[in-house]
Structures are given as structure tokens and as C-alpha cells.
Amino acid sequence: MNWVALKSLNELYRDKQTKIKETLIKDSLFQHLLNDTQEIKEGYKIYYSDDEEFFEMYEEEHLEKFNQYYDFLEHNKLLKPQTRFEEADIIELMDMKRRMDNGQLLPIRDQIVQNEDTVRNVSSMFFKNEKYLLGKKSLIDAIKQILQIEELADDKDQQYMYKLLCEKANLIILCENLDFLKKPSLPQKYGYELWYAGGKNIDKLKFTDNRGLPIYYSADWDYDGLLIFNMIKKIIPNIKLLYPTANPKSIVKSEHKSLWADMDNPENYSNLDIKDLDTKHKTILKKLIENNQWITEEDNNLKEMVSLVFNSN
Numbered sequence: 001m002n003w004v005a006l007k008s009l010n011e012l013y014r015d016k017q018t019k020i021k022e023t024l025i026k027d028s029l030f031q032h033l034l035n036d037t038q039e040i041k042e043g044y045k046i047y048y049s050d051d052e053e054f055f056e057m058y059e060e061e062h063l064e065k066f067n068q069y070y071d072f073l074e075h076n077k078l079l080k081p082q083t084r085f086e087e088a089d090i091i092e093l094m095d096m097k098r099r100m101d102n103g104q105l106l107p108i109r110d111q112i113v114q115n116e117d118t119v120r121n122v123s124s125m126f127f128k129n130e131k132y133l134l135g136k137k138s139l140i141d142a143i144k145q146i147l148q149i150e151e152l153a154d155d156k157d158q159q160y161m162y163k164l165l166c167e168k169a170n171l172i173i174l175c176e177n178l179d180f181l182k183k184p185s186l187p188q189k190y191g192y193e194l195w196y197a198g199g200k201n202i203d204k205l206k207f208t209d210n211r212g213l214p215i216y217y218s219a220d221w222d223y224d225g226l227l228i229f230n231m232i233k234k235i236i237p238n239i240k241l242l243y244p245t246a247n248p249k250s251i252v253k254s255e256h257k258s259l260w261a262d263m264d265n266p267e268n269y270s271n272l273d274i275k276d277l278d279t280k281h282k283t284i285l286k287k288l289i290e291n292n293q294w295i296t297e298e299d300n301n302l303k304e305m306v307s308l309v310f311n312s313n
Contacts, residue, residue: 001027003069003085008047010066012040013058017048072097078142089139092126097146104182109147111162118153124198125162125178161204162196169193171306172215174205174232174239176225179298180218186302200228205235215239216309218302221288221295222251222258223270230273241281243308246299251292258294266290 001009004023009030011018024030024047033040039054040047049055069090073079076097085093099105112122119140123133126143133140144152164181170191175181181194193213197204217232219225221244229241251259261270266289274282288294 001029001087003073003083003087003090005030006062006066006069006087009058009062010070012047012049013055013063016050017043017046020045020047068094076142076145078145080138082138085139085142089127093142093146096126096143099182100146100148104184105147107164107184108162108178108181109149112147112152113149116153121198121201122152124201125196130199161198161208164188164194166191166193169211169213172210172213173218173242173302173306174215174236175218175297176220176228177297180302190303190306192302192306200224200231202228202232202235205232208236210236210238216242216306218242218297218300218305220258220297221248221284222256223260223272224258225297226270226272226285229276233273233276240309241277242300242305243280244284244295245301245304245308246295248288248291248293248295251294254294256294260289260292263289263292 002023004021005027008018008021008024018024020042030040030047033049033054034042034047037053039051039057040049069087070079072090072094073083073085076093078085078093096105100109108125111117119133120130122143124130127133133143140152144150162178162181164184164187166188168191172193172195173180173187174195174197176199178196180187181196186192187194195208215236215238217229217239219229219241226241229239232239249256262268263270266286269277269282269285270289272285274285277285
């Protein structure tokens with residue numbers, strides 16, 4: 001749901017009616033409540049309800065979240081007539097603000113400023129992909145406000161890499177996504193230096209120096225994540241793939257876009273190059289393909305992933 005639908009749902013709860021808008025006609029929850037459960041009804045240019053099941057459902061599933069979203073947007077002066085943020089965008093902005101306030105995002109923010117970074121790269125850091133923010137001026141402005149950044153470049157050149165440094169590094173972990181770099185206490189405690197290049201944007205790795213430290217790759221265990229590992233291996237031959245620790249999730253149910261190839265023949269390992277995978281890697285990969293599942297990088301436990309590497313040696 002976007003903010004217009006969230007606000008209209010709250011109006012329906014608070015005032016027992018809300019104006020019909022194009023957004024609501026396209027919204028799946030409103031259409032479910034109208035056509036399936038019939039907890040709301042259509043009048044002249046309005047939706048209305050006096051159904052106790054609707055009010056109970058709203059109080060249980062939506063009221064607290066809406067109040068949190070509203071307070072956040074109002075406090076940060078993001079409540080404007082043109083506000084159309086998706087609910088997931090609001091959640092990400094709230095998390096971004098929390099991490100800025102507690103200092104976790106300050107090193108990343110400083111690197112974004114220093115690197116004169118692009119909208120695309122910031123998009124890949126915090127949202128679904130590098131194109132997600134394109135054309136979303138209000139969301140870009142909100143991000144700049146929260147990160148205290150004046151401008152983001154709009155070119156496609158991404159030559160900089162983000163690093164979470166520690167006092168004494170014992171190893172380096174190249175992360176597919178930014179999530180672990182936003183949580184510095186654990187890696188800095190155990191001497192894990194984290195790198196983030198930006199998904200498939202790996203050409204810059206040709207200019208890196210791992211200083212003789214062992215280096216590992218933390219991936220989304222999906223087709224794209226393991227394809228990226230194949231690509232990285234050609235640039236950094238001694239990099240090793242970490243074992244995941246999180247539970248798999250359904251590709252279908254999570255509406256994930258990175259799909260396995262040749263699923264009828266899981267023994268072909270989705271046509272990926274597996275020469276650098278050990279038996280345990282292959283077992284995990286084959287099972288994911290057989291069950292049409294994937295494992296999200298940020299769901300893994302970073303310390304446990306490192307421990308599995310050393311325990312397997």
C-alpha cells in the first residue's frame with residue numbers, strides 16, 4: 001500500500017468513510033474488503049463501513065503501524081499533498097533515520113558524500129535495485145534530508161567501494177548487499193572488515209588490495225548472487241564463498257525476481273560454474289533449486305557464517 005491508501009484506510013476507520021480515489025480502485029486490500037469480505041461498501045464517490053469486523057481488523061493489524069508512520073512523516077516534515085511513498089519506503093526511511101540518529105549510518109553517509117555518489121548506487125544500497133529510486137523525486141529528497149546530503153549525482157559511473165573498517169582486521173568479507181555494513185558493532189568487535197561494491201558492479205575490484213588477509217563473499221543464495229560470485233572469482237581468485245545460516249524462503253511466495261535456471265535438472269546447478277564450490281556448497285545449492293527457494297543475505301548470522309568456515313577446515 002502507498003501512503004494515499006494507508007491514509008484512506010485510516011479515514012475509513014476514523015470517520016467511517018473515505019473518498020474514492022484511483023489509488024484505492026487499484027489497491028488489492030481495498031478491493032478485497034469491498035468485493036470479497038464486503039466489510040466496506042461503495043456509495044456515491046465514497047467507500048464507507050459500519051462493519052465491526054473491519055474496525056477490529058484495522059485496530060489489530062494497521063492502527064499502531066499507521067500512527068507510527070504518521071508520527072515519523074510529520075516529525076520529519078515529509079507529510080505533503082504529493083506524498084506517495086510505498087509502505088516499504090516509509091519503513092526503510094524510518095530505519096535509515098534510526099541508524100543515522102544512533103550513528104550507525106554516519107560512516108556510510110560520509111562515504112556517499114566523499115564519493116559524490118549516484119542515485120543508482122544509493123538506490124541499490126537501501127532499496128530493491130539500482131533503478132528503484134529513478135524518477136521518485138520525493139523519495140530521493142527524503143533520503144537526502146535524512147542522510148543530511150545536499151546532492152546525489154545522477155550519472156551511472158560507480159567507481160567507489162564502501163568499507164566498514166575495524167581497529168585490527170582479521171579477515172575481509174565482500175558483501176553483496178549493504179545490510180551488514182549498517183550494523184558495525186559485531187564486525188568491528190571480531191575484526192571483520194566489510195566491503196560493499198554494489199551487487200554486479202564489480203569491475204572496481206580489479207583495483208583492490210586485500211593486504212594478504214583471507215577474503216570471503218557473503219551472498220544472497222539465489223541465481224544472481226551465485227552468478228556474481230562466479231564473476232568475482234575471476235577478479236579475486238582466492239575469495240571463498242561463505243555458507244549461509246538462515247532458513248530458505250520460497251521464491252514464489254516472496255515474489256523474488258532472481259530465478260533458478262534449468263529447474264528440471266537440479267544436478268546441473270542452474271548452469272552456474274561450480275568448480276569453486278565444495279560439497280557442502282553444492283548440497284545447499286541443489287536443495288534450493290529442487291525446492292525453488294532462496295536465502296537472503298541479511299537473514300544470515302555473520303559470526304556464525306565465519307565460524308562455519310573455520311570449523312570446516
